Amino acid sequence: MNLPLSLTINGVRREIVLDDPRVTLLDLLRERLDLTGTKKGCDRGQCGACTILVDGRRINSCLALAASHDGAEIVTIEGVGRGGELHPVQAAFIAHDGFQCGFCTPGQIMSGIGMIQEGQAGDDPERVRECMSGNLCRCGAYQGITEAVLEAQSNMTATKQRRSA
Amino acid sequence: MMNFDYVRPASVADAIAAGSEKGASYLASGTNLLDLMKGGVSRPSRLVDVTRLPGLDRIEHLPDGSLRIGALVRNADLAHDTEFARSYPAVAEALLSGASAQLRNAATVGGNLMQRTRCAYFYDAGSACNRRWPGAGCDALKGENRLHAVLGWSEGCIATHPSDFCVPLVAFDAVVEIEGKGGRRELPLEALHRLPGDAPERETALERGDLIVALRLPAEAKDFAGHARYIKVRERTSYAFAVVSAAAGLRIEDGKIREARLALGGVAAKPWRARDAEQVLAGAAPDVACYREAARAALADAKPSGDNAFKIELAQRIVVRALTLLPQVRRIAFPRCPALPSRPLQERNA
Structure with missing residues (x-):
């Protein structure tokens, strides 16, 4: 077939x-x-x-x-990157140590990008954790992941506002 | 995974013709079916992909005040439809408490209704299971069964129905629209799923070739919008099936409960409507004593099917909890942590 x-x-x-x-x-x-x-x-x-x-x-x-x-x-x-430039969510994962072994990281980053586009979490860490609960991290880097997603979201929103201003 | 023929019909009529053949199975997003096929639990010889069928992905407000939800509407789209969440808050909350964001983005309304049990012995092709293999026996009866049914089970099967979505839908009298070889017909959702009895392999009232095309919520379901919730106990805070859950709705007038709706999840092979409890609540003052009596009535016929007597007490507490939280309900678009018994709802930031 x-x-x-x-x-x-x-x-x-x-x-x-x-x-x-x-x-x-x-x-x-x-x-x-x-x-x-x-x-x-x-x-x-x-x-x-x-x-x-x-x-x-x-x-x-x-x-x-x-x-x-x-x-x-x-x-x-x-x-997701542009040329040699990282996507803001990728950069934030590095800045916040959002991983240890790195195996779950591509999925975490794609999920974070999707979550930010969905726009349901706001700047509330509890909502971010809930919205990211479909991505498991066996190293337990959740704190860094949550911080990274929150920071990337805030940076992306600021950039968007600058562009539309 | 066993190999299969893949067909993608262009019309509902063609889909039904293809889906009526022996060994055929309908494929929507596949979040449950593909998992079952990978485990060798489902072995269809043909997949009939219904995802491109026209007109089944719409949410329509009908002139009689009811809401018609096409079978291909995605769970996330329905839950995040602001008007839907406002009119049917318990249904939206149930949707958001199920699975993960990725799965909710893919999963469809019709597929959720057709979700199979999550009993580990059903999933393990090496275990005896009457659902998978009629007459094989049930390894769950003497196995790890603390999460199994306490209502409506039989010696042949003690599995539970896993859906969150279906629990408030049954409480609010949802109707399923079905297309089949004999044309279109309707069925109350409560009559779609079957209790196991002596034929656990017959999970639904559907016949071969039947295709769910839509779900309807009657106009009266909106009357409970001010006081409706779905509460769910899980073994972890998020992304887990219900140990037990409850969907509750009250219509309160002049300080009295005019009408009550209650259904339980995680307790039986189908979403369990608790009509005796609704009778207890109707006409009473909304207070904890009355909620406790209703909870006892809801679980009056319950009996453990194994190491799960705790669920009978837990389900009663969750009923009381859901009813107690009702007066705190404010209209919401997105619960902060959907269906958690420990958190009151918060309004979305403006």
């Missing part, structure tokens, strides 16, 4: 022919397109390491069939 698929990944349009309908977005990115920044943790939607943006929304790529997402616009951790 061959399934033709057209995806925009990090701004680049890709025409893909799937030979197996079982391929998830996660396996497509990692095993077939060499985009290994997105991590496979549990592969069952429990850890959030595989978080990506699909049409602007954060989802677990391990529980998404590639075949079902024909036409989608996908952003992975490889696509």
Whole structure:
């Protein structure tokens, strides 16, 4: 069974022919397109390491069939920086030690970017923790993660306000 | 994962034709189904992808005051619809207390209704499970069963229904619209999920090929907006299924409870409407003594199915807690920590 698929990944349009309908977005990115920044943790939607943006929304790529997402616009951790410049959420994770081993970090950062776009958390750390609860960190870097997301959100809001002023 | 045929029909009629074939399963976002397929629990030979079916992703206000929610509306979109959260605060709170933000962004209304139990023995293909394999027996009966059912269970199955969303929906008389080979029909949500009895493998009232196309909340559900909550006890603060939960709504007039709605989650194989408790509350003054009596009535028929007698007491306390918190309800768009029993609601920052 061959399934033709057209995806925009990090701004680049890709025409893909799937030979197996079982391929998830996660396996497509990692095993077939060499985009290994997105991590496979549990592969069952429990850890959030595989978080990506699909049409602007954060989802677990391990529980998404590639075949079902024909036409989608996908952003992975490889696509958030601009040239040599880090995304504000990436920079804030470094500034606040938002990781130890780093395995969950791409998923945390993608989830943080998605969360900021959703605009539901405000500047309340408790809400940020609630909104980020789909991303587990076995090293327990949660305090740094929360601080990083809060700071990035505040920087991004300030930049946006400057631009619209 | 077993291999399957993948089809993506363009119309509801085509979907039903494809979904009526033996071994076919409908695929919405797949947040539950793909997980089950990876574990070898579900083994469909064909997936009928319904995500592109036209017209099923709308929220419509009908002339009779009811609200029609298309089966493909995403959980997050529904919960964050400000008007929805204002009119049905307990339903929005239940949605926001379920799963994680990533899963809520993907998961659909129809898929949530079709969610399977989270019983670990159902998920473990190496365990005996009458739901998965009729007649195989139930390893949960003598296993780790502290989270299992205390109401409506049978010797054949003691699993619980995992949905948060369905609990307030049952309390507020939601109706399911179904398209099937025989055309369109409706079913009260309360009648969609079945208790296990001697056929635990028959989880819902749906027939082969039936497709849920919409969910309807009747106009009266809005009458409870001023006093409605969903409260949920979890083993961690966020991103966990309910140990027990309660959806409660009161209509209070002249200091008396005019009408009450109550449903429990995590206690049975279906969202559990507690009508006896509603009777106790109706006409009474809203005070703790009356709430306690209602809680006793709600759990009067409960019995442990294993190491879970604590859930009977816990469920009663959660009913009292939910009812006690009701007068504190203010209209909200986004609860700070949805459904936590220890936190009153706070209004969203302006």
